Amino acid sequence: MATTRVQLALDVDDIDEATAFYTRLFGVAPHKRRDGYTNFxxxxxxxxxxxxxxxxxxxxxxxxxxxxxxxxQVDGALARFVEAGLQTRVAQQDVCCNAEQHKVFVTAPDVPLGFWEFYAVTDDNPANPEGASTSVCELSCAAGGGEQVSCCG
Structure with missing residues (x-):
């Protein structure tokens, strides 16, 4: 059975300091480092x-x-969300956070930006990591975050 994991995206003041801290906290090296961005x-x-x-x-x-x-798995989750009557938005070739992703946004109350994202990385090193898409970044700006919201990448 394929695995899933919860994603937690944090805003940090200093990417190098935060990366060093979480490397020590979880005892693993970063999976990906880009300017202003790290993931584990x-x-x-x-x-x-x-x-x-x-x-x-x-x-x-x-x-x-x-x-x-x-x-x-993303498609299966989408079918479950639709059957449950949840409001969804699909982004099949989303380029966000320095990766191409197949994802579904689910509108949710009381969470940052008003949604959860369910996704699978389809290309962890795309040729154009800053490419246009319907991403969490675009939705953040559309939700009124403007200058307050850091876009991935």
């Missing part, structure tokens, strides 16, 4: 930890998600 794939506890440098907003929650291993 942690086996125990199963967690995808994303750090987004956003000076002045450090310590805040950027967004929440669930990382699936396959696009089929």
């Amino acid at each position: 794939v942690i086996a125990d506890p199963p967690l995808k930890l994303v750090l987004i440098e956003n000076p002045g907003a450090g310590g805040g929650l950027n967004h929440l998600g669930v990382e699936a291993e396959t696009s089929a």
Whole structure:
């Protein structure tokens, strides 16, 4: 059975300091480092930890998600959400956080930006990591975050 893990995306003031801290805390090296961005794939506890440098907003929650291993899992989750009557938005080739992803946004009350994202990484090193998409970044700006919201990448 393919695995899933909760994704926790945090705004941090200093990406280098935060990366060093979480490396020591979880005992694993970063999976990916880019300018202003780090992510960790942690086996125990199963967690995808994303750090987004956003000076002045450090310590805040950027967004929440669930990382699936396959696009089929995302499609299965979408079918379940639709059957449950949840409001969804699909982004099949989303380029966000320095990766191409197949994802579904689910509108949710009382969470940052008003949604959860369920996604699978389809290309962890795309040729155009800053490409246009319907991403958490675009939705953040559309939700009124403007200058307050750090876009991935």
